[in-house]
Amino acid sequence: MEITNEIYNSLMRLFGGAKCELNFKNNYELLVSVILSARCTDKRVNQITPSLFKKYPNAKSLANANTQELEQAIYSCGFYKNKAKNLILMAKDLQNRFNGQVPSDYDDLISLSGVGRKTANVVVSVGFSTPAIAVDTHVFRVSNRLGIVNAKNVVDCEKDLQRVVDKDKWSSFHHLLVLFGRYVCKSRNPNCKECEFKAFCKYYNDHSKT
Numbered sequence: 517m518e519i520t521n522e523i524y525n526s527l528m529r530l531f532g533g534a535k536c537e538l539n540f541k542n543n544y545e546l547l548v549s550v551i552l553s554a555r556c557t558d559k560r561v562n563q564i565t566p567s568l569f570k571k572y573p574n575a576k577s578l579a580n581a582n583t584q585e586l587e588q589a590i591y592s593c594g595f596y597k598n599k600a601k602n603l604i605l606m607a608k609d610l611q612n613r614f615n616g617q618v619p620s621d622y623d624d625l626i627s628l629s630g631v632g633r634k635t636a637n638v639v640v641s642v643g644f645s646t647p648a649i650a651v652d653t654h655v656f657r658v659s660n661r662l663g664i665v666n667a668k669n670v671v672d673c674e675k676d677l678q679r680v681v682d683k684d685k686w687s688s689f690h691h692l693l694v695l696f697g698r699y700v701c702k703s704r705n706p707n708c709k710e711c712e713f714k715a716f717c718k719y720y721n722d723h724s725k726t
């Protein structure tokens with residue numbers, strides 16, 4: 517917990533005020549944006565969502581979307597066929613089971629088509645201010661590299677992080693690790709030279725000895 521607090525404080529100095537980089541005006545837009553952001557950059561998602569939300573401003577319009585038209589609208593996000601199919605099914609779920617509204621409960625969220633743990637955690641955390649640690653590719657990589665977790669999959673990573681991070685810091689820790697992974701501890705060529713966590717970073721110490 518001590519090292520984790522040290523990391524948290526350093527990341528706050530580096531990326532203080534870190535928050536979700538997706539643009540959205542309500543929880544429907546947040547949920548759609550997070551689904552689109554799978555294996556895609558937030559920047560790219562933000563480029564397509566203004567026109568997307570003009571055409572499909574709510575769950576009802578998305579539930580009734582023409583699949584080919586929706587695919588065309590989200591084409592540049594990648595995996596557009598799957599994402600379009602899931603978005604329509606998810607919107608139908610919202611319409612049929614939640615009166616068109618995005619539920620605040622984690623279990624309700626993961627019961628929606630195409631919504632997994634990461635998406636549900638981002639929505640409860642960002643949309644409903646409920647403490648949660650969403651584990652995306654950056655959070656998984658960085659927390660394992662640093663050695664604050666030793667997890668083989670995202671579920672274990674999430675549970676381990678919940679153990680070593682104070683609950684009131686879960687949501688902000690997620691955003692800090694995302695930005696740190698995006699801009700410093702990148703997947704390829706992490707900027708170890710400039711990184712202040714070298715002294716205890718497991719990845720750095722393992723690799724600098726070889």
Ligand code: SF4
Pocket residue numbers: 661662700701702706707708709711712713714717718719720
């Ligand atoms: S020392 Fe390198 S691998 Fe370790 S956290 Fe810093 S940038 Fe990432």
